[in-house]
Amino acid sequence: MLCFQHQECNADCTAHRDLYFIFSLRVAWSSIVPSNVHPRKDTGNSLPGIAGRLLMIWSIGKRRPVVHLSAFTETGQAELSIEVPKQRLYTGRSRVIPCSLADTPCAILGAQGVLDRLNTILQTSYTLPADPSSLTSTASPAPSSATSIRDQLSLLSILEDYIQKNYDFGTAYALLRPVWNTVNPSEIQDELHRHERRDRELRQCALVGNRIIKPNLRPRRVWDLCSNRVVPLWITGDSIFKFYTVPTPTPISHAWVDEKDRVDVWTPINGKEWPVPIPKDADLNLIRIEMLNLAAEDVEGDETQYDFTQCAAEYAWLDVLCLRQKGGPSEDLRVEEWRLDVPTIGAVYRNAKVLIYLNGLGRPLRLRDGDLDSDRSWFRRAWTLQEIGSLHIIAGDTPDGPMHTQWIDGRDCEAVLLTRFHRQLNSLKSIVYDPFAMMAYMQKRVSTNPVDRVAGLTFPLLTHTIPAYHESETLEDAWTALVNVMTSRTRAKFLFMYPRAGLGSKKWRPTWEHVMKEPGLPQSGSLTIAQMDVVRNDEMDEDSYTGLCIQKGYVRGFDTGSAENHVRCGELVIEAADGIAHTFKIHVTHGLPIPEDTYTLLGGNRRSIKYWVVGRQLPDQRFEKVSVVATDYDDLFSCGLEEFTEYRRFVLL
Known part of the structure; x- marks a missing residue:
């Protein structure tokens, strides 16, 4: 309360x-x-x-009239011919309009016709001036009618402008519905302009140079399911109260089908701004019906829902509709938008309830042998790694599909495929904060553009900022840009956990080729990283670490590598100032050799000394990594290492 x-x-x-x-x-x-x-x-x-x-x-807010959208009225297909039941018919109280009305040009309806339909749908009683020409006089109207006349003229101006711009009713409805119930209709244009200006300023500030400083940026466009039109996010409005936010769109996740199985559709849903690639056997209007049904089921029984609230999803986000695609007349604009829009796709799915099509957009769910191993499997696509969401709903469900299990002889008929599906989905959710595990999963995934595998890790790795997206960027350049924006703690895991030295000028962390081809990446879930930070200085293009340091330690026992990543034991020998040698037990869990030699070792802090980086100290306080080792000790005091350590800062090569 x-x-x-x-x-x-x-x-x-x-x-x-x-x-x-x-x-x-x-x-x-x-x-x-x-x-x-x-x-x-x-x-x-x-x-x-x-x-x-x-x-x-x-x-x-009295009970809205019941609305029906059927596959027959929207697509001309008989309802029973539609394989997915939830794509056949929507019945509910959402303020949705049929395609026939949405596609009707405002010019055919006229200003009065458009207003009549808006009044009917939105349950209002706005009017237009009976004789607009008589209101252009400089004489002031009577005080009692001044506001009414101003509102009428404003509405007339808006509707005539939409007619002149050749808008259809769906577009007009999408633009006006979020602001229709403002107290003064004369303020509608000002409200729309204010929202557009704020959105434009926000996006301009989000991209600084080649880096996105607002990773949780809301999407540029959303699919308005009520009007069946794609609209800019700012159309959805903000609030009259500070704690009420813009409606959150319901994201749709899907794997793109093979090029031979899809078709480019020019649709009024996105104003025919670009061709929309969808499977040949899919229909956007049927997907809309399923979205409305699934969202309506989600709120069914929720006591907080009331008759005049949204009874189904109002806005959705679908990449092919809301993200400008190739093949349109504005290719230069697409490239520019993608710099900001593609890297921030993950923000749409984070903490959201996601609708997932496993067999392709709008297609019925079928699990056949080989599907989960196909390069087109939802589980094997690079982008879907960030599209898990906090909850998920499987779309495309059919009565005889794998979600409805039949038992024969006490065994689950679809246990192999369905169980494997659930295990894969649950395992992805459980490792979201483990960078090496996320990279291991990306190893098994594919993408049409190789650089998408790098970009697809941005949100799973929880970076503070995001590199801008460049389709033609090399993999190593894209990986370097991503590592540079990772948190200092994630970067510390690369330094202390990854056993192999990098290439080129960055020996302290792995290359992209390393993380994608390494058969056994470390498991970093148990690594204590408190006060362990690899700090980035962009101006100097420099990475540094400050922590415990053993200036000289002789490492032995790992001369020979191993094909198996099992525990190998060795020793660290440190000579004290009095010439007495002190020996400490160390071990490795990787198979790489470490030549027997004297090294400089970097550690964590006095209460976290399990992991050590073995390397060579170079002039100007520079450090070149060779490999990593671990100790069995919990802290410096229990093993006697304290007298041989000091705090130092090194620039990492």
Whole structure:
């Protein structure tokens, strides 16, 4: 229960009683206040203004009429011919419109016709001036009608502008619905312009040079399921209250089918701005119906939902619709948008409930032998690694599909494929914070553009910033850019856990070729990384580490490598100032040889000395990594290493 206090209102005032009445409905605040509601500017957020606004919302929030969308009316296909039941028919109270209305040009309907349909759908009663020409006089209208006339003229201007721009009704509906219930319709244009300006400024500030400093940037566009149109995110509006945010789109995840099995569709859904690649046997209008059905099921039984709230998903995100694709007339614009939009795709899926098509977009779910091992499998695509989400819903479900198991002779008929599917999905969710495990999973994945495998690791590795996306970038350049924006703790895992020295000028961490071809990457889940940081200095193009250092230690026992990654034991011998040699037990879990020699060793801090980097100290406090070892000791004090260590800073090569 939310509580308000206002110095100009006491418990006996009408507004206060009205608020109490509304909140007594036990409806969650986010369900009471839809995103398309804005307060009067003359009342601000004062309690009487808010109470009146909420009462207005409640009064117009009577049960919406039931709406039907069928496969037959939307595509001309008989409902029973559609293999996926949830793609056949949607019945609900969402403010969705059929394709026939969405595709109707506003010019055919006329301004009055467009307004009549908006009033019917949105349950309002706005009007247009009977004779607009008579209102152009310089004489001031009567005070009682001034606001009404201004609103009427504003609505007429907006609708005539849409007619002149050749908009269809779906586009007009998508643009106006989020702001339709503003108190003064004359403010609609100002609201839209304000949202557009804020979004443009946000995206301009997000990309600094070649780096995205706002990794959780919201998507540029969303699919408005109510109007069946792709719209810029800023259309969805912001809120009248600080704690109410822009609606979160429901993301769709899918693996692209082979090029021979897909077709480029020019559709009014995205204004025919670019061809939309989809499977030949899929239909975007059927996918829309399934989205509405799955989302409606998700809120069924939720007591916080009320009749006038969204009863199904309002916005969705689908890459082929919302991300500008190749083949359109604005190829230069696509390349520029992709620099920002492609790297931030993961933000759409993070902590979201994701709808997943395993067999291709819009296709029925079928699991056959070889599907999970195919290069087109959802589990084997590079981009889907970041699309798991916090929860998932399997789309394309059919009554006889693998999600509906039949038991024969006490055994699960589809145990092999379905169990394998669930294990793969659950294992991905359980290793999200382990960088080496995520890289191991990426080793098994493929992409049309090789650099996408690097970009697909950005969100799983939880970087603070993101490198801009360049399709033609080399793999090593893309990997270097990604490592440079990783957290200092993740980079420390490369230094202390990865056993092989890198190539070129960066010996301290692996190359992309190393992490993609290394058969047994380290398991870093148990590594204590407190106060272990590899710090990046972009201006100097320099990586450094500050921590414990053993200036000279003789490492022996690892001269010969091993094909097996089993534990091998050796010794670290340190000569004290008095000439007495002290021997400490060390071991490795990798198969790489470490030549018997005297080295400089880097460690963690005084209470975390398990892992050590073996290397050579060079002039100017530089350090060149050779390999890594581990000790059996928990801290410096228990093993006697304390007297041989000091804190030093090294520039890592």
